[in-house]
Amino acid sequence: MHTIDAPYILNVENLGKQFQLHLVDGRIITPFIDVTFNVRQGSLFMISGKSGAGKTTILKCIYRTYLTNQGHIWYDSEEFGTVDIASADENIISRLREQELGFCSQFLKVLPRVPALDVTAEPLIRRGVPRNEALEEASRWLARLQIEESRWLASPLTFSGGEQQRLNLARAFIAEPRILLLDEPTASLDAVSKSIVLDMIGEATAKGVTILTVSHDIAAIQDLADDTFWLEV
Structure with missing residues (x-):
């Protein structure tokens, strides 16, 4: 039985991923192979x-959006103990996403006509938080990320790219997952918004949230990062 040594919360071992391009003669591409690293809680x-190089693909493998072709993703779950995310049952993965794992993409995906306030509150409502409390907490996050109150009842699909990114971040941080995966969290943000998000990241890790991030904005993230893994092409 695999065990994870403290203080680690995640062990990625010999991870590999391939994609088959069915529209291009079925050829196989391999973004990465034999990736190994450990993440401290x-x-x-x-x-x-x-x-x-496959940086975002690694995050998607950890969140299990993608199935891996080789290797293990050992996670020290609060509810299930040590879990290999690479091969765990779908029911376990769904439960982990609901309670312990969070993912923030660069791109907003929401149902049309659902207000921004409801979109932000959804992770808390799924956890059983009363709707009025969840909406109140969502309003605090939207205000902190400087989304105007007049926009809260509008669909996020009407937002600018930067507003959508800030809403995505609000929805990711509101639930305080044990592990939060952030894909280019500062990519579409102005200087003020970027500063707010960096403060949010620092506060979250201070509370014990483990954050894995992919970013080309190395100057902004590196000063906060505890560890950096360089993915070779």
């Missing part, structure tokens, strides 16, 4: 590397 762990 409550740390900010940055994955760096050239474009196309």
